[in-house]
Amino acid sequence: MKNSIYFVAVLMLSSLIGKAQQTPAPAQSEPIVIEGATAHLGNGEVIENALIIFEGGKISFVGPATTKIDRKGKQIKGKGKHVYPGIIAPSTSLGLLEIDAVRATDDQDELGEMIPHIRSLIAYNAESKVVETMRPNGVLLGQIAPKGGRISGTSSIVQFDAWNWEDAAVKEDDGIHLRWPNTFRQGRVWMGEERGYQPNDKYQENVSEVDLFMKNAKAYGDGKGEDVNPAFAAMQGCFEGSQKLYIYADGEKEIIDGITLAKKAGVKKVVLVGGYHAYKVTDFLKKNKVPVLVQFTHNLPVYEDDDYDLPYKLPKLLVDAGLLVGLQNGEASNFQTRNLAFYAGQLVGQGMDKEKALQLLTENNAKILGIDDNYGTLAEGKSATLFVSEGDALDMRTNRLTHAFIDGREISLQTHQTELWKKYSGKYEGASN
């Protein structure tokens, strides 16, 4: 019975909000005040009994509720609740793939090996049913990255409440994604090889191909070529520093090789993505000032002799080593991206401070993606992209959103899934009455 009471409460709440479901919210029309909540700033700090005010899409005040300041506008009672900056999902193909098994819905993997000119943004489906399920869990922004080839293409950063890709865009063409070759490769069972991994004899060859491509791209930029080479042209941002190069690598050698080659080639900003063995080369990463978008925690160990909880604690090992660390789940199914908060929560059981764990998803992800001027923390002057949860958002039991805002716009927390929930709950309620 308790369940249905809770259900009715949510129903009422949503009808009070009176928003048409899944319709992108209009611009913020009046100041909004959240008072009395615990504000998790996203930078490791927390303010109990906080006051948060935002207007025109920007946060105008964050501080203790004891502060004497004008509280005009819409009031949200925050007592007992928690406020967080919107969670940012790096390296995801949300909006590029709707249903894994249905090829027609798959736009994440283009043909070709060196295809940096392939741009994710224009294929991003702002109306994806999967994307809208991010919002009720507090995931409000994402970096949409293609997944094909060696150099997969160019990503863009979007917010998750938009009419189309154009107004979804937060940062267009922010980076290039390079999937570094592996020194070991999986056995080709169909060719009679053993399952499992064996040395990849083509590794050095693969590396040379990247090297050659980078050198050519650089030369192309330095020169005044007459013919346009779209792939070379697409790399120029990496050399100029306006775009970041995201290198996907897990092994020690691969990490060192990838970063060394990129730096040598003249790439200004490099980010390591994945980094299963990054904890073994932290000195190298520190020396090269390379941040890590480490893989999510809900993974199995890759090697039989690894600690059973290595994936659980991997981000913590990197943070403890003094690296700038963000968290992504690019290798998981897109729908799992809504669990980002829990991937961070897992770290708390490994001894990490809750606010630090949250920081991986907020300030750190924002910094690494280069959108920290506007997103990632609750700070005056920044975008009012945030959410209110009834309880601790890092734990599934208490991650229950009552409000979410993107750039001050109060977005719908309804989805295809909540609709079905209501519809069929209604069926049984009707039957029992």
Added chain:
Amino acid sequence: MMKIRLTLLAFLGCTVLSYAQEYFPKNDGVKAENDNYTALSNAKIYVTPTEIINGGTLLFRKGKVVAVGKTVNLPENTVVIDASGKTIYPSFIDIFSGFGVALPEKVDSDGRSAEFDSAREGFYWNEHIMPENDAVTKFKYDDTIAKTLRDEGFGVVNSHIEDGIARGTGVLVALNGAGNDGDRIIDDRSAQYFSFKKSIANKQSYPTSLMGAMALLRQMYYDADWYAKDKIDTKDRSLEALNKNKNLIQIFDAEDKGNVVRADGIGDAFEIQYAILGGGDEYERVADIKATNAKLILPLNFPDAYDVSNPYAAGYVNLSDMRHWNQAPANPKILAENGISFSFTLHNLKSPADFRKKILEAIAYGLPKTKALEALTTVPSEILGKLAEIGTLRKGSYANFLITSGDIFEKETILYENWVQGAKNVINDRTLKDVRGEYNLSVSDQTFKLSIKGTLGSPKVEVKQDTAKLKSKFSYTDGWMALSFATKDGDENYRMTGLVDMDSTDLTGKAVLPDGSENVFKAVKTSEFSEEDEKNKDQKEKDDSDTPEMVTVKYPNVGYGYSAIPEPQDILFKNATVWTSEDAGILENTDVLVKDGKISKIGTDLRGGNAEVIDATGKHLTAGIIDEHSHIAALAINEAGQNSSAEVKMTDVIDPEDVGIYYALAGGVTSLQLLHGSANPIGGQSALMKLKWGESAENMLYDNAPKFIKFALGENVKQSNWESHSRFPQTRMGVEQTFTNYFQRAKEYEVKKKSGEPYRHDEEMETLVEILNGERFISCHSYVQSEINMMMKVAEKFGFRINTFTHILEGYKVADKMVEHGVGGGTFSDWWAYKFEVNDAIPYNAAIMHDQGVTVAINSDDAEMMRRLNQEAGKTVKYGGMTELEAWKMVTINPAKLLHLDERTGSIKEGKDADLVLWSDHPLSIYAKAEKTIIDGATYFDLEKDAQQRESIKKERNRLINMMLKEKADGETTQKPKQTKKEMMHCESGVEIAVGQ
């Protein structure tokens, strides 16, 4: 004496004698027969490995031993060969060989449509059953290969066509290059062979899995029996052959310790004792192997060390593989110690030339030489029931024997001759004398120091003039020595050759000087060669290699295996927050006493006598998590070769070494249902297991477990998501008809069975009848409401009910109907979007079904999620607002109820199995860690012990890496590093194999 020598020399000049058949005409000369005897005298003769005659004589005639003994009366027409100082052994036998029998041509799969029916006519319905194949019909003697086998000491091999599941008969062949097939073929129906491996020559898709192969073998035996009773109208040459071969020796190609047990289990069901080809890893499960009572055929393919010189690459190699490198050579020794009888085979050895090295390695690891010899002679002979003919040198046996310089299992020993059926084959020249020693060599006016060392078989020389070492070459064959060496400045050469005088210690002969002029040389022996000196020099190295260092075998023998299998223990948990999963709810500050593997008492201020007391203050004690839908710990998931595979059993393919078991324990899981996959509407029979890490597959299974079977609906059984259009059903409409057809047939089968009339035993129908009678429960993979509804209606029509819908992601749409039918649901917390049929999957599903009165479990179908099922249950609090109490039941007592195990486990209640987890925090929270996981009172996971394990893994890896580095430094062959990885199993694992094959 002189006379004998002359005879001997004369004999050496002869070619080998062959024995013509008396009734064969002869047109290329006069017909004459050699009736002479041959005797080898003054030898040490191993008549059998334990019956040894010193200074004995072996007398044989026409390829067979006539007499052997200390004193043997020699008939006058005897050619006597002096073998003094030599040792004579029976030649070796390999009973698992493909010698002379070509493999059939591999058919390439076109990669598209699977073939479900057989392309043969007049044979068994399944193409991989080929008992009608007789190796002798394909046999073609190849002396080049025979020689490579003789060179290693083999005289007889048993060949068969190494292809298919039932492979037909073998042919026992003597490696007699002098004779013809009439001589060589000792037995053309020597044994019948089986395996779990499909034919490479046939495309029929069934069986796609190990469990399918096992089920097929069982059904094959039932069908053969039925055929023998003359109940099958049509001609089936396969079953006819199988019945005909019934009384032969039965040999099974298992090639793995687990498969040895599996094969033996099949044999037991049909009163067949196979001799079984092992995998060389039997030492890891000696007790189970011994219990089979099977005679084994062991490979000697001990792995090479991994090349771990690159530390990055070394990281890929699992400790379990490093261990196997270290331990595998001990396999024969350990089996021998445990009284397990075995023979050796060259099978899977890279080259027969590796044989000697490997056998010496096994002996260095402690295999007694007698056992080694038995494994090469008497045991294989005994397995074939041919002890009177081969494997010994007793009277009447074939004269298949080896002449050696001494103990055949010593490194220095030279194998001189391998006689097969009385025909001599020279491997090393026995007449050569020991020329090793120090000499003063003079040629023309020059003098040199010549030193001949090395082994008798391959002597090495060193030539010095004054102190300068000269580049030299030496050979000694066919009685002649040849020596050449460079002059001091290295530009020119001295060459010399001479017939070695048997009666002198000096060497003399003709020399060619650097200027081309001819001269003579003389080398005068100054001192004898001393083996001792050589030995002393190598002593240190030898000490290392003679007593190999072996690391401990663990249970299971992988990184996280335990030194000893955990034992039940009495434990008293003090002051815990106890989640009972019962009406009692959550009890604060409560004690729980575990005694004799059961939950003995729940209360406050309990006393536990000698029980270990664990202070659980601030901690949470719960029942162990039960996963209703799991695919870990399995070697196969789907038998996808047919639309029904009710005959296959997951209990057949449990993998107790899957580290996934350890991970699951670390996540608080104690029990699971190992389900067949969803490749077909009617899947296979489940295994209900407790995750007793370290135990054998059998000991992990529940006793008297309720019987379950997997059914499936929707996209997977329609084969919607891959290119397969040839198997019925392709639509949900067809799925219904598949079920009604099978159940109708099962009904009719039962009627016939009950009628008392003879009936054909059908494994598949037997299983379906159990379902009709409510003796076997269905866990049905399901997604959309239409098919869920359909399945219930089909069940109702046939008078049974579906036990569980698993996945059941649209269960929320038909929860009322589910309650009415009385079916439970096992679902994901929040999965969706992975295929079209999960479009309407919602995370509120569990809560809605629960609210309507369905018994709901949260399950995994995934090795990763499985170890966080507590968190997945926590999600039902978020989605749909379940109470924490009810949420927790969804991973404990509810799945126990669905599995009909709730009387035994799933809650904390006095008298139930002590399957418990101690958590560091609220068990539904993301912050909780399992600190101890206990099954039947034994602790299978302990956080502190885990920390120790990590340390010991590091140390052991380091130790083995150093050993392998030394191996490489010593010049031994190494292999490239590799990472063995098991396939991650889930519902769809192996589904597409049906297409590929």
